Amino acid sequence: MKLFASVATTADGYLDDASDRRLIISSPEDLREVQRLRAEYDAILVGAETVRRDDPSLTLRDAEARARRIARGLPPEPAKVTLTVSGDLDPRARFFTEGSGRKIVLSARPLPALESVAAVIRPDGPITPSVLITELEKQGIERLFVEGGARMLRWLFAADAVDTLRLAVNPALRLDHPCGAPRLDIGTAYRTAPHTEARFGATHVVTYALRPDREAEDRRMLRRAIDASRRCTPSATSYCVGAVVRTAAGDCFEGHTHETSPTRHAEQEAIAKAAAAGADLRGATIWCSMEPCSQRSSEPESCTELILRCGVARVVFACYEPDRFVRCCGAQRLRDRGVDVCAYPTMAAEVLRINGHLFR
Ligand SMILES: [Zn+2]
Known part of the structure; x- marks a missing residue:
């Protein structure tokens, strides 16, 4: 499987502030580009904490992108994937209620409340990044778009599971050590990987090839x-x-x-x-x-x-x-x-x- 991690941070490396409202970090141009990239993937992965905290819909709104997928024989929207240890996920979250894509939850415990809104996969042992990848490949997923949050990114990077990192930085936005705000914490090894740079509006984007494309x-x-x-x-x-x-x-x-x-x-x-x-x-x-x-x-x-x-x-x-x-x-x-x-x-x-x- 190919894992593509898409991350937007403030100039000082934060993924969000500490408030209940989601902080919009990227420019409109960059948000559009991320939508375009999402459409190229079989599934979008976020951690359960992101589902609870941000309640994202993760839908593909761009009609042209949907049409392109259909023309390629793909479902109009990528599947959505999350994983949970605690099982604390609300079936009313937009993750489950919005969009036509498949919803998949990997869980260590039974989740009867989610079985009517998602495919619940329960691996035999603990869920590691390699177990996640194996289970998703068995679901036919070949290309996975990872949108966070902080814990999910740390977990995948610690296992060296990510192929490509797209790091979008808002150079004008600094939070200056807000208490409790999630920060990008994936080590520094990615910085020496081959990379390309681009600008989308005010957002500065660096894309790192962490593993060769084979x-x-x-x-x-x-x-x-x-x-x-x-x-x-x-x-x-x-x-x-x-x-x-x-x-x-x-x-x-x-x-x-x-x-x-x-x-x-x-x-x-x-x-x-x-x-x-x-x-x-x-x-x-x-x-x-x-x-x-x-x-x-x-x-x-x-x-x-x-x-x-x-x-x-x-x-x-x-x-x-x-x-x-x-x-x-x-x-x-x-x-x-x-x-x-x-x-x-x-x-x-x-x-x-x-x-x-x-x-x-
Ligand atoms: Zn054999």
Whole structure:
């Protein structure tokens, strides 16, 4: 998933003042630009504190932006996402009552009062940034627009989960240490990232690329993995999957499920070819048409364990494994062990079509 954080601060780094009314920091030109950017995303994320404190509607009012989304086959408005530990969210908040977009709440506890106004997702364990990302990717969300507030930003930056930071500063607005006002508190590492600058009216905007944009290459390599999966002979007991592994030195090895053995998965086939060639897989990237398996009966080691054992640094896939044979937790386990994982759920439909024999 791609995370884009959009933040507006005063010249002295505050996100809001300490009053009950929301402080408008950005110029009208910048607010329009933020609306335009929002329209490019699958979902908008805010913390529950922001829902309680600011009661934002997070709707897409621009008719042209809505029309552009519809023309691209997207819903007219992005989904809205929040997460809560306490469960203290009012179903009458504008977050739930306004706009046509899906509303999604991640919560550690049951929220019966919200079930009629939102999809409530309850992960098995504590909600970490990687759990949030995994759960939202499973909902088909590929691009997430983060609007705050302060705690949400701190939480995501501490986990190094943000790809792009758009920092809009009002150079004329200073609050001079107001008591209790939320302040941007995300460390200073972002300042050394490659960035571009722009002005929207009186607002000064710096956009930092915190992680390299690999989308074009990922889509190209996933296409190759999906093409490899078409060479599989459909089986009633396993998915047709293709995989391409590329070493840090740039050598590629490709495989598909059952290519050389009736029990081998695509990842094993590709990694076995790399091993036969004497390649070092530490720091490698693997592109798979489907999420690497986390549990299996026909062989002792899952593809997730194999990928971890080989020291592969990055795992990219198109489709989360459906809950047909087992409940797969490959992506989450890889993330928990520090592997960089990225899913492209908009490419999943083709993978499911290739595996249509299992869903008839
Ligand atoms: Zn596997």
